[in-house]
Amino acid sequence: MQEPVILPVPVFSTLANAAFALRREVFVWEQKVPPEVELDHYDLEATHFAAIAEGEVVGTLRLVYLREHVKIGRVAVRQHFRGRGIARKMIGIAMDHARAQGHDRFYLGAQSDKLEFYRSLGFVPFGPEFIDGGMPHRAMRDYDKDSARLAD
Template sequence: MKTLEILLLPWQQASQSAYPIRKQVFINEQGVPEELELDEFDSSALHALAYQGGQCVGTARLVNLGNGNAQIGRMAVLVNFRGQGIGKQILEKLLLTAQADGLSSVILHAQLTAIPFYEKLGFVAQGPTYDEAGIPHRNMMLLLHKSN
């Protein structure tokens, strides 16, 4: 298995690598309308880019919501690289970053099919199922432990 390198960058530096992955996964594969894919949070978020063999194969973002809360979103791994633990490593890197920044909780909007993946990392589903861009989702939350 090739080594995975995960970089954390602002959107200005991340967009050239992150957007093609998000476009492929969300717009092309899942049918999310292109105008919904980019939003006002991209410019302020910290973006994780996963590189394997020099190729960017996965991405996600961490948005600081204030009051000690953050949201992870736009998590995508190219189809040929799924099932290798790349998404888990991206998520763990963003959770460690949130914890190091002193944040107390992280929320995310999980597609129903991804709930078991997030549950393995400690997220708990909350509230009803709802539609986001034509895909059923549920909110999930993880409380972070303060590092001493």
């Protein structure tokens, strides 16, 4: 497989629509997240990224710019393309994009079984486990790491 091309895409573009379809495939169909939870008001203001390989959108994520940090979310990779480093590459490119705009504090809500992946990217978990979309999650951040504490 050739390296995927990863780029920001406008929210109402053909590529963004393909990214939303991929999110539906991964979160709603595979992981059984309720459709009304998967899409939210942040989708209209977020910066969306698409990973394109073999002529199709195979990965996506979004950045939501909040006052205290940039939230990385809705990270999804098509099942057939998992294990090839696409999520890692997307996150790196998205964070570089935000850094180029002067942002350097990142946050995400990780599915609890994905903590080690996000730790490998420099994030630390904090706070209590919580349920999102019917699955256990942990808040994670890449700043103020020394004060990050888990609570259960």
